[in-house]
Amino acid sequence: MEKFTKRMINLAVVSVLLITTVTACGGSSDKNASKDNSGNSSTNVTETNKSNETTFSDISADIRGNAAPSAEQIEQVNTTLNDTYLGDIFDTVIPNDYSAYPFKESVTLDVWLPANSDIPDQNAHGIQKMVEKMTGIKVNFITPPLGQEADSFTLMISSGDLPDIIIDPGRYPGGLEAGVNDGAYLDLTDLMEQHAPNYSAWRNSDETRRKTTVTDDGRLLGFYGIAPYSEWTWFGMLIKQEALDKTGMEVPNTIDEWYAFLKKCQEVGYKNPLNYGSNYGQIFTGILNGAYGVWDWTFMDGNGKVQWGPAQPKAKEYLTMMQQWNKEGLLNPDWATADFSQRMASAVSNDTAVMMDSPDTMWSYWKTQNDIDFVGALNPVLNAGDKSATTYKNFMRTGTAAAITTQADNVEAAMAWLDFAFSKKGWEVYNYGEYGKVHLIDENGKPYFHKESYIYNDPDGQPISVALNKYRRHSWANIRDEHNSNPNIVAEGSYSGDIREYWTENMDTSVAVPPITFTQEEASREAELGNQLSTLRGEYFAKIIKGELSVDSYDKFLNEAKKMGLDEFLSIHQAALDRYNSR
Amino acid sequence: MEIAPSKNNADKIVPARKSKNLKHTLQKDFKKNWFAYLLVIPVVAWYIIFCYGPMWGVMIAFKDFKPLLGFAESDWVGFKHFIDFFTGPYFWRVVKNTLLLNVWGIVFGFTAPIILALMLNEVRDGKFKKTVQTITYMPHFISLVVVAGIIHIFTADEGVITQILQLITGKEYTSLLGYSSFFRPIYTFSGIWQSIGWNSIIYLAAMSTIDPALYEAADIDGVGRVKKMWYITLPQIAPTIVILFIFAIGGLMASGHEKIILLYNPLTYDTADVIASYVYRRGLREASLSFSTAVGLFSAIINFGLLWVTNKVAKRTSEVSLW
Numbered sequence A: 001m002e003k004f005t006k007r008m009i010n011l012a013v014v015s016v017l018l019i020t021t022v023t024a025c026g027g028s029s030d031k032n033a034s035k036d037n038s039g040n041s042s043t044n045v046t047e048t049n050k051s052n053e054t055t056f057s058d059i060s061a062d063i064r065g066n067a068a069p070s071a072e073q074i075e076q077v078n079t080t081l082n083d084t085y086l087g088d089i090f091d092t093v094i095p096n097d098y099s100a101y102p103f104k105e106s107v108t109l110d111v112w113l114p115a116n117s118d119i120p121d122q123n124a125h126g127i128q129k130m131v132e133k134m135t136g137i138k139v140n141f142i143t144p145p146l147g148q149e150a151d152s153f154t155l156m157i158s159s160g161d162l163p164d165i166i167i168d169p170g171r172y173p174g175g176l177e178a179g180v181n182d183g184a185y186l187d188l189t190d191l192m193e194q195h196a197p198n199y200s201a202w203r204n205s206d207e208t209r210r211k212t213t214v215t216d217d218g219r220l221l222g223f224y225g226i227a228p229y230s231e232w233t234w235f236g237m238l239i240k241q242e243a244l245d246k247t248g249m250e251v252p253n254t255i256d257e258w259y260a261f262l263k264k265c266q267e268v269g270y271k272n273p274l275n276y277g278s279n280y281g282q283i284f285t286g287i288l289n290g291a292y293g294v295w296d297w298t299f300m301d302g303n304g305k306v307q308w309g310p311a312q313p314k315a316k317e318y319l320t321m322m323q324q325w326n327k328e329g330l331l332n333p334d335w336a337t338a339d340f341s342q343r344m345a346s347a348v349s350n351d352t353a354v355m356m357d358s359p360d361t362m363w364s365y366w367k368t369q370n371d372i373d374f375v376g377a378l379n380p381v382l383n384a385g386d387k388s389a390t391t392y393k394n395f396m397r398t399g400t401a402a403a404i405t406t407q408a409d410n411v412e413a414a415m416a417w418l419d420f421a422f423s424k425k426g427w428e429v430y431n432y433g434e435y436g437k438v439h440l441i442d443e444n445g446k447p448y449f450h451k452e453s454y455i456y457n458d459p460d461g462q463p464i465s466v467a468l469n470k471y472r473r474h475s476w477a478n479i480r481d482e483h484n485s486n487p488n489i490v491a492e493g494s495y496s497g498d499i500r501e502y503w504t505e506n507m508d509t510s511v512a513v514p515p516i517t518f519t520q521e522e523a524s525r526e527a528e529l530g531n532q533l534s535t536l537r538g539e540y541f542a543k544i545i546k547g548e549l550s551v552d553s554y555d556k557f558l559n560e561a562k563k564m565g566l567d568e569f570l571s572i573h574q575a576a577l578d579r580y581n582s583r
Numbered sequence B: 001m002e003i004a005p006s007k008n009n010a011d012k013i014v015p016a017r018k019s020k021n022l023k024h025t026l027q028k029d030f031k032k033n034w035f036a037y038l039l040v041i042p043v044v045a046w047y048i049i050f051c052y053g054p055m056w057g058v059m060i061a062f063k064d065f066k067p068l069l070g071f072a073e074s075d076w077v078g079f080k081h082f083i084d085f086f087t088g089p090y091f092w093r094v095v096k097n098t099l100l101l102n103v104w105g106i107v108f109g110f111t112a113p114i115i116l117a118l119m120l121n122e123v124r125d126g127k128f129k130k131t132v133q134t135i136t137y138m139p140h141f142i143s144l145v146v147v148a149g150i151i152h153i154f155t156a157d158e159g160v161i162t163q164i165l166q167l168i169t170g171k172e173y174t175s176l177l178g179y180s181s182f183f184r185p186i187y188t189f190s191g192i193w194q195s196i197g198w199n200s201i202i203y204l205a206a207m208s209t210i211d212p213a214l215y216e217a218a219d220i221d222g223v224g225r226v227k228k229m230w231y232i233t234l235p236q237i238a239p240t241i242v243i244l245f246i247f248a249i250g251g252l253m254a255s256g257h258e259k260i261i262l263l264y265n266p267l268t269y270d271t272a273d274v275i276a277s278y279v280y281r282r283g284l285r286e287a288s289l290s291f292s293t294a295v296g297l298f299s300a301i302i303n304f305g306l307l308w309v310t311n312k313v314a315k316r317t318s319e320v321s322l323w
Helices: A002-042 A047-053 A071-079 A126-135 A149-159 A176-181 A197-204 A207-212 A241-247 A255-267 A315-327 A340-348 A359-370 A411-420 A424-432 A464-470 A496-506 A520-546 A553-564 A566-581 B003-013 B022-062 B080-087 B091-122 B126-141 B144-154 B160-169 B180-208 B212-220 B225-249 B257-263 B266-272 B275-285 B289-318
Strands: A108-112 A138-142 A165-167 A223-226 A236-240 A298-300 A306-308 A354-357 A374-377 A397-404
Touching (some): A071 A126, A126 A424, A165 A411, A176 A520, A197 A411, A236 A359, A236 A496, A241 A255, A255 A315, A298 A566, A306 A566, A315 A520, A340 A359, A374 A496, A520 A566, A520 B266, B022 B080, B091 B126, B091 B266, B144 B257, B180 B257, B180 B266, B212 B225, B225 B289, B257 B266
Parallel strands (some): A108 A138
Antiparallel strands (some): A223 A397, A236 A354, A298 A306
16 A cells, blocks of 8 residues: 555656646746736726817927926826827927827727836736826736746737737748738738828838838838838947047047057057957957948948948958957957957956947946046048948837737737827827836927936936836837937936947948838748858858968958859849839 | 566466467456556656647647637638748758757767766776766756856866867967857857766666676687677677667757856857757747647657658668667
8 A cells, every 4th residue: 555655646746847847838828817807907997188179288388398397297297198298309390190099989909028027017007007198098918037038929820810000020030021921910001191190101101211111112011110210320430538538549440540549558558458348249349340342241332332341342451450459459359259358357457448349238237337538439431531431220110119019909009009209299208108117308399318217226226227128118000219218328417329329420321221121032031041151250260260271362262252142132132222222 | 778678577477378368368467466556657648638638739730729719719820830940041050950950969969978887897996986976976966057157167168178179289269158169169068078977877777787607708709808799798788779879860859948048149140950949949038838839740750650661670770670
């Protein structure tokens, strides 16, 4: 009998183990589902905003410049569609067609969106509560477990059971357009004008905006995040102020000046003055190689033709220079292997004078954590008098995108909900969050984060990097106002925005290729060739700079690239660019 | 591993006379050992549901699979994905690297736990033995990302390992992960550090079943420690070693991409780029389920071939085999 009990216990243990393994994945999604429901039932739509159908009374006198709004004023701004206090601060006026709100019927939309580690429960996000009050449209967010987005997206698609809206629909294999062709997403071309008046007006208000949000064959497939301006470039050369002081030199501009500066830095004690950004590839950039026209990847030449940077005539000159710099110890010796934390450790050490990175990042690591001041330098040029250039250009398309699926029950409601993010009120809510707690309005009707804002003083004690997702939407299908509402840029004393603005205004971006799209056949071939070419380029360039291969082996590299199909690769890009240009 | 005992059981359970009626025997056996059958059900179910059930999906390797269109609607493309892979300029390199990394793994990584187990088996002091075991197990529980971080730090310009190497060779080295000739040693020996303790458990378990009478007899004959190890311990655990070796050979074409991707860089592609990392880089730009399935199928077939051959050889030479 004792044997029997033992066996029973064994069996029980095995079954429990097995059951827990099998149900582990299911369990977490159940949890999410129940969370979703509770989030929904706790927020009831207030029916107070019926009066908004009439024109609003002008409340700008009360709100603008008001540093201590009363509870009623806060209530009025946060729950009604009255936008009379908001100024027109951009070149183009943000549309404000609210005729669809509050939405005529009661609907709840299922919206899939990738998880964000800073927002454990999307349904409790304050922004959606405000949007729900203003639009009368309820939303049930479906978020996959963090880190399993790709798997659960594929599962969702292959199960054939789709929600109403998918945020970040480009995850579909082959992209958004492939998703429409395969019947996952709706083609919204004929519906846009009627059901998304704000989005339509906004995207049509500028030629670049129009072009980057339409397909090659003129279809409108989703709602893209569109900025009011081309967002500033975000990376480049950053020099420690103390290095300039110690060397007594000016901010260098030409490659020769840079060489002299780095040499001098070495003399005054910076062992490896330039931290060459490497984990970003060989290749953060085109910061140094751009001076030689040897851009990292594709770029547009003077005739509007797509070219491949590594195959440009001055490549050998560039590689010779880099090889020399590396040999003389001007670069950090671990540039090929350093990970982010190693780079940042070296950044704050006394060996480094110059970083190739983002001023937002260095603002945090240099200034706020170590009180090291820094200045931004334009991308180096070859000859004095040349204009600095970069292949980075933001074509006003930003944030993320959203698509409506073919299984949406109420397409009109889904469009109305998405369209709100492109209205004036939506611009305020999505970028600046709640009025009063998170932002105030200045004399010109421009929202801003005041000193006591939750963005800077989170009641839960979380840092700005978390708060910027918690109290607003940082990456969304909306009118993203990065320059004015990214708290890292607008925080008191921060000059990272100034550096980014300075770079953007003083660098030539005519070499930048716009956001082109490939057809499905092209995409597969482009991916294959692109992967091979990037492997080849990374390997040869890294080895030549390191001195393991001679500069002359570049000829062999070029031969191999041609054999791999460089011409075909370029012609695919050229065809896509031609189609883009004729949009 | 359980070949020997299960053979004995079978002898006991099934009566010596060969049954005329298989059904009858089974029934009888089931009545007698119903509990053992009950115990095995979850395992069998697990294999059917999670291993055999999804197997037909391998056919998407021959299709241009699009999830939403589903299996039936996606186009057949025959061997297109295989041809893409075979004719790629890096095909031979990634296959060679995959094989070589695994060969290194077998030569060093496979033997290390055996040696550790043999040494531990000779240790009489229980406390010391337990301490060593615990310390060697521990790395097994460290997340791979952390392990990669540790490797990065130790092999950096001023890392411990780099310093030691400089002392020994008298040459100047920058970060060791930047030399393609060092990739295989770094990958293999960090792998040994990660898994040596864990993998030695099975050998220690096998050693604990060795009949002490064998050692006693050897003692009486005045046999020394080394000889006992060589003539008693090793032959006794040989079946375990052979079985695990067959498994290891069956994994020659397999490769995990995580650790490679955490450690490699363009400077070391020529030794570090394996099938999995190559497919991963391509997959980043395009979610090509069919392509990765095709590559996976190719590796699995080669692996199965190797497994089969090794098994055959093992059966001939040592009479130990998987089936």
